[in-house]
Amino acid sequence: MKNWMIRQEGYVEEDIPSLGNRYLIGNGYLGIRGTLEEYEAKQLPAINLAGIYDRVGDGWREPINLPNGCFSYLKVDGNIYRLPEQGAKAHCISLDYRHGIFRRETTWHTVRGDITLQTDRFVSMTRTNLIGMRFRISADFHADVELLTGIDCEVWDLNGPHLEHLSMEEYHPEEGENAGESVLLVQALTHEEHIPIAVAASVQTVTPAEIQCTVEGKKILHRICLITKPGECAVVEKYIGVSTGKEREIPVQEAVGTIMAAKASGYEWCLQSHVERWEELWKHSEVVIKGDPIANEAVNYSLYHLHSIAPRHTESLSIPARGLSGQTYKGAVFWDTEMFMLDFFLMTDPATARVLMKYRIDSLKGALEKAQHYGLQGAFYAWESQEGGYDACSDYNVTDVFTGRPMRTFFKDKQVHISAAIAYGILRYVEWTKDESLLDIEGVRTVIECARFYYSLLLQPLTKERLEIHDVIGPDEYHERVNNNGYTNRMAKFTLDAAVQVIEIALKNHTLPQGYDAKALMEAFGKASRMLYIPQPATTGDKKGVIEQFDGYFALEDASLEQVRGRLLHEKEYWGGAYGVASHTQIIKQADVVTWLNLFSEEYDKDTLRANWEYYEPRTEHGSSLSAGMYAMLACKIGEPDRAYPFFLKSAMADLQGGGKEWAGLVYIGGTHPAAAGAAYMTAVEGFGGISLTEGGLTVQPSLPKSIQGMEFHIYYEGTEYEVKIEGNRGTVTAL
Numbered sequence: 001m002k003n004w005m006i007r008q009e010g011y012v013e014e015d016i017p018s019l020g021n022r023y024l025i026g027n028g029y030l031g032i033r034g035t036l037e038e039y040e041a042k043q044l045p046a047i048n049l050a051g052i053y054d055r056v057g058d059g060w061r062e063p064i065n066l067p068n069g070c071f072s073y074l075k076v077d078g079n080i081y082r083l084p085e086q087g088a089k090a091h092c093i094s095l096d097y098r099h100g101i102f103r104r105e106t107t108w109h110t111v112r113g114d115i116t117l118q119t120d121r122f123v124s125m126t127r128t129n130l131i132g133m134r135f136r137i138s139a140d141f142h143a144d145v146e147l148l149t150g151i152d153c154e155v156w157d158l159n160g161p162h163l164e165h166l167s168m169e170e171y172h173p174e175e176g177e178n179a180g181e182s183v184l185l186v187q188a189l190t191h192e193e194h195i196p197i198a199v200a201a202s203v204q205t206v207t208p209a210e211i212q213c214t215v216e217g218k219k220i221l222h223r224i225c226l227i228t229k230p231g232e233c234a235v236v237e238k239y240i241g242v243s244t245g246k247e248r249e250i251p252v253q254e255a256v257g258t259i260m261a262a263k264a265s266g267y268e269w270c271l272q273s274h275v276e277r278w279e280e281l282w283k284h285s286e287v288v289i290k291g292d293p294i295a296n297e298a299v300n301y302s303l304y305h306l307h308s309i310a311p312r313h314t315e316s317l318s319i320p321a322r323g324l325s326g327q328t329y330k331g332a333v334f335w336d337t338e339m340f341m342l343d344f345f346l347m348t349d350p351a352t353a354r355v356l357m358k359y360r361i362d363s364l365k366g367a368l369e370k371a372q373h374y375g376l377q378g379a380f381y382a383w384e385s386q387e388g389g390y391d392a393c394s395d396y397n398v399t400d401v402f403t404g405r406p407m408r409t410f411f412k413d414k415q416v417h418i419s420a421a422i423a424y425g426i427l428r429y430v431e432w433t434k435d436e437s438l439l440d441i442e443g444v445r446t447v448i449e450c451a452r453f454y455y456s457l458l459l460q461p462l463t464k465e466r467l468e469i470h471d472v473i474g475p476d477e478y479h480e481r482v483n484n485n486g487y488t489n490r491m492a493k494f495t496l497d498a499a500v501q502v503i504e505i506a507l508k509n510h511t512l513p514q515g516y517d518a519k520a521l522m523e524a525f526g527k528a529s530r531m532l533y534i535p536q537p538a539t540t541g542d543k544k545g546v547i548e549q550f551d552g553y554f555a556l557e558d559a560s561l562e563q564v565r566g567r568l569l570h571e572k573e574y575w576g577g578a579y580g581v582a583s584h585t586q587i588i589k590q591a592d593v594v595t596w597l598n599l600f601s602e603e604y605d606k607d608t609l610r611a612n613w614e615y616y617e618p619r620t621e622h623g624s625s626l627s628a629g630m631y632a633m634l635a636c637k638i639g640e641p642d643r644a645y646p647f648f649l650k651s652a653m654a655d656l657q658g659g660g661k662e663w664a665g666l667v668y669i670g671g672t673h674p675a676a677a678g679a680a681y682m683t684a685v686e687g688f689g690g691i692s693l694t695e696g697g698l699t700v701q702p703s704l705p706k707s708i709q710g711m712e713f714h715i716y717y718e719g720t721e722y723e724v725k726i727e728g729n730r731g732t733v734t735a736l
């Protein structure tokens with residue numbers, strides 16, 4: 001029986017950062033780290049907002065964290081009880097990941113007896129701007145309790161402070177059911193663009209209590225005084241409303257309106273409708289894995305994270321590489337969305353898949369400007385995309401641990417495969433949903449401009465009748481500025497072909513933007529695609545079947561992973577760049593050729609796929625959480641699900657188990673790993689489940705690892721929902 005619950009018993013201060021990620025709750029509009037209510041900025045609490053960025057001075061531009069509307073602590077008989085200062089007699093946190101409810105339960109021993117604080121909190125899946133909290137306080141004596149709960153304006157930031165002109169006030173609505181009630185209100189403006197933000201909080205006491213407003217430094221709080229009786233539980237409910245100038249002209253109205261409406265409905269109603277929405281999401285997305293409870297939990301926990309960060313509240317937004325777990329990676333959107341997360345949404349919630357791709361179409365302008373900046377044509381998408389397609393990736397994206405100096409890296413300039421991911425995502429959306437509305441004039445323009453970008457990158461060597469792409473970085477970021485990276489070239493070819501296909505659709509639908517000569521473009525792209533050099537498998541020798549990752553890769557030192565690791569002088573040293581320990585060897589950061597072969601596996605025989613898997617896996621550091629999933633999927637495609645299984649589990653456990661890098665020097669780089677979550681889904685459904693599109697349409701050809709006896713899940717295809725049932729190696733697909 002599944003319990004859909006993770007729990008952490010006891011208290012270890014060092015676990016604060018990782019638990020903040022693992023116990024995250026969110027609704028796509030905002031995410032709240034799984035931190036305790038009493039935590040202050042140094043303990044990394046965050047209410048992280050999607051899609052609003054800010055830059056202060058020379059710091060990295062990053063998303064904003066809001067004033068902490070969940071902040072609360074307890075006083076008993078005049079003494080403060082909070083962690084970690086007052087050690088607890090018992091402590092536990094849990095996450096109901098079926099319904100996105102975070103809970104804590106802490107018992108402290110006081111001189112007069114024991115007191116227990118239980119809290120629940122959720123970010124509403126039905127009311128985007130609402131956070132709900134419930135406190136239950138019980139003691140085995142007549143305790144004189146003060147619950148202090150409100151909004152903490154001391155915000156944890158990596159490169160802040162982002163909020164200025166902060167004001168804190170107590171406000172009493174004049175009208176409506178809640179007229180005269182006390183509402184705490186914080187308003188501020190972001191530093192760069194002066195976007196107004198508002199956080200409002202109000203409480204409802206189920207147990208008789210006295211409520212006053214108080215200010216403690218940068219915190220505005222309700223002081224709720226009550227006396228608990230042995231055997232009874234005092235209950236306080238709290239509503240937090242959040243809004244910004246991005247959505248509303250006067251965000252304060254929405255923040256206050258949200259809590260007033262929620263209060264009028266009541267806490268139970270708000271919670272119930274949130275729970276029902278989650279149940280509805282699971283109806284379409286749960287993956288039941290039979291016989292393997294660990295895999296079952298890991299996959300659905302991964303899907304929980306994807307649901308919690310899905311931008312369902314808007315028509316055009318994407319998902320940052322670290323979800324809504326904080327400001328790491330500048331809250332930016334990478335190729336992770338299209339290549340790793342998109343399939344989950346396509347198959348379980350196509351409307352959200354559309355929102356993700358619409359963000360790319362709407363940020364075309366930024367991509368056109370970026371290409372122009374480099375003297376290129378077409379659309380060069382941002383490596384680390386913020387709003388409007390602004391590239392937040394800095395020229396110096398890594399700090400040298402030895403000198404403390406920023407190191408010149410070329411991710412932004414040379415990771416040109418990003419534009420192909422956008423074309424791939426759009427085409428995959430249309431292929432899977434048959435919804436051509438995404439290919440309106442701007443959608444068509446986006447794909448054509450991505451193709452024009454690659455067209456402008458093509459070089460014809462004097463002595464060869466072929467086109468090449470030089471000076472790039474492939475998915476393996478440890479080898480910079482290489483020529484003919486196979487993944488990049490194949491994806492460029494895909495994009496040129498995609499543009500031809502999209503122009504045909506545009507001609508049929510009358511959606512070709514003005515100013516394009518369809519015939520000339522189709523001819524040029526078609527010819528370029530045919531002439532573009534795609535590295536081929538070696539035909540003889542000990543590397544027979546293996547494809548060289550880029551020109552000259554095989555000539556690099558073939559040192560083992562252990563040898564290369566042994567050359568590190570510092571645990572946080574960067575392996576790539578000009579002088580990294582891996583740069584001059586065949587050790588790669590993450591799946592590269594393997595990613596390519598996974599995407600185009602039908603173009604190669606199984607021996608070739610296997611030869612590449614076997615060659616590259618021992619040479620892969622798996623230094624990115626994106627890597628394992630690609631190895632898992634390709635292993636499924638060569639008919640080796642048992643070989644895939646540990647890579648699948650690694651992907652699915654990326655957040656459940658943690659263990660990834662959390663700090664780089666003094667910079668926090670931890671967070672959740674939604675791309676790994678997406679890869680776990682793809683491996684389960686497409687790899688083990690064998691769901692794919694063939695000429696005959698949707699097919700299921702399962703290939704389960706030993707530990708898995710069967711699977712059940714639903715998927716959407718072409719607007720119809722299907723039920724898939726797999727027992728052993730037999731699968732059925734039934735339209736619902």
Ligand code: IFM
Pocket residue numbers: 321329334335336475477624626675
């Ligand atoms: O997009 C990835 C990249 O491939 C490896 N470094 C981390 C990025 C964000 O997940």
